[in-house]
Amino acid sequence: MADAQVSRVVVARHGEALYESELLSDAGGWLSPQGRVQAVGLAEQLAGERITRVCTSDMSRAVQTGEIVAARLEVDVVVRKGIREFGVGAAAGTTGVPDPFAGTFAAWVSGDLSARIPGGESGDEVVARWTSVLEEVADEHRDGTALVVSHGGVMSMVLPLLATNLDPGHARDRPIPNCGSAVVERQAGRWVARSWLGDQLAP
Incomplete structure (x- = not known):
């Protein structure tokens, strides 16, 4: 039966990036030389997984990471806007010191998903768009493992x-x-983390 099938997804953060400005923005940035080395290393780590497709956010640092990995694994790449980092909202153009997102992020992690980044998204909106893409990926890759390349903030908030x-x-x-x-798996509508940074987890 379909609900007994297991969908396996590896979710990875993009490689180290450089940016045109030190001020906060929603611009994509690009991979540094070290970031490209990290992407190659990610591909090597995934050699034992049966990766059938790479899905990245539409931010260039994620797309570039995904393309490097996909070339090594000889699979294609698709881009999904829904797995991009949460927007900086009204903090755009500021230095980001002190951290303008700390209070909102803490509220999200504590379960208050109605909290909103000033001028930006609420936790509910972030979770909805990000999870929607992950569910889509899981539905499309029941016969293999998909790689999703996303961003540190949104991954740290949504995956747990x-x-x-x-x-x-x-x-x-x-x-x-x-x-x-x-690594996360979905079976019968339930998501379980199988590993985090290489450490195996109890179901």
Whole structure:
């Protein structure tokens, strides 16, 4: 039966990036030389997985990471806007010091998804768009493993809320570095994290 099938997705953060300005914006940035090395390393780590497709956010640092990995694994790349980083909202053009997102992010992790980044998205909106893409990917790749290349902030917030075996604050103690990854599986509508940064997890 369809609901007994397991869909496996590797979710990875993009490689180290450089930006045109140090001021906060929703611009995509691009991979640094180190970021390209990290992307190659990610591809090598995934050689044992049966990756059938790479899906990236529409931000260039994620697209470039995904293209490097896909070329090594000889699979195609698709782009989905819904898995981009949460927007900076009214903080655009500021230095980001002190962290303008700390209060909102803390509220999200504590379960208040109605909290909103000033001028930007609420937690509910971020979770909805990001999860929608992950569900789409899971539905399309029941016969293999898909790689999703996304961003550190949104991954750290959504994955622990989505996976039933993770504490909502899991990423506080195990932040996701550039090209770090988690493996999640969906069966019968339930998401479970199988590994986080290479460490196996209890279901």
